[in-house]
Amino acid sequence: MKLNGNFQNLEQSYLFVTIAKKVAAYTQEHPENKIIKMGIGDVTMPLAPAVIQAMHDATEEQAHKETFHGYSPDSDGYPFLREAIANYYKNFGVDMDPSEVFVGDGAKSDVGNIVDLFDVDNTVLVPDPVYPVYVDTNIISGRKIQYMDANEQNGFLPLPDPSVQADIIYLCSPNNPTGATYNKEQLQAWVDYALEQKAVILFDAAYEAFITEPGLPHSIFEIPGAEKCAIEFCSFSKTAGFTGMRCGYTTIRKELVMDGVQVSKLWQRRQGCKFNGTSYITQRAAAAVFTAEGQKQIRETIAYYQNNAKVMMDAFTKMGVWFTGGTNSPYIWLKCPDGMGSWEYFDYLLHNAEIVGTPGEGFGKNGEGYFRLTAFGDAQKTVEAMERIQKLKK
């Protein structure tokens, strides 16, 4: 018996462990601390009342023989949710068929599992800095990874280089960690490149609900040609506070055909083999997100986080600190002041302002010298954190 040796090639994930250790050490030395956590990208507001009601109702259904739901008829999601998601795409002018929507237990699983569909010899193109899941899942399955630089010069939005050969391309917009968001022309360039290369774009739209600027694409399927080269991943985690509930969806158009195979059929086969569907109660909860009441309620929570982002953007603009994100994203990605390194700035903020953020270096080499703060916190604490940071500058 031999283990999958590719696991040896994974870099140890020190980022959040190191952060936790540093915070624990500081807390021990300063028991009276007033630490404000703006590091991990988890939501803090409760679920919408419409979602809670749907869960209560679904739970009640599970209590009676006549309405009980066991295994779902197929692993791709109940029709009521697939239809609601397909209908949501109308907001972006995309005519999605429910059969092109696959419900899962979160974007992380689907983004991770999709690599099952692809040959090990494919070359993978990922931006640096990057959401680590794209890299690690390909290392585990033994694929070669090529990095493209995202940096201050390109606004952390790398564009295709025609001299680079790629088979699988990861794009995340609005981006984690940088908050930078592609416009339609930029995404069109990626779609044209992918069609030319006969590559597939894996498009992570987990933060689409945070886009405020009109005209920016929420879905890659707004871009002509994307139906022939892209797979999209989205999630209820940040849109509707489902980080602890677990529900997401993957959309694959019928037109996506590779090696003569409809890719959606392959994904369906993969899910049918390894996944038994998202729980009925969770799918009912997710469907409630798309009701008029649910949409109003989740938009209020998103607006709360967006207001935090605005408070942060205003503070950094006033201080003359370079940053991306915030306008279309719950993340602010800032350049560490006074040429500090990202861990140096982490320690500085922790010890001088009792604020915890995430060093950019944890997302790739181009993150060195940058820092991520999240807008998912408490409004008052966000204001207080920005006051503390501004005081430091004086």
Ligand code: PLP
């Ligand atoms: N994709 C991106 C870019 C993320 O930042 C995250 C979570 O932080 C996910 C996917 C995972 O989302 P989910 O909670 O649906 O697994």
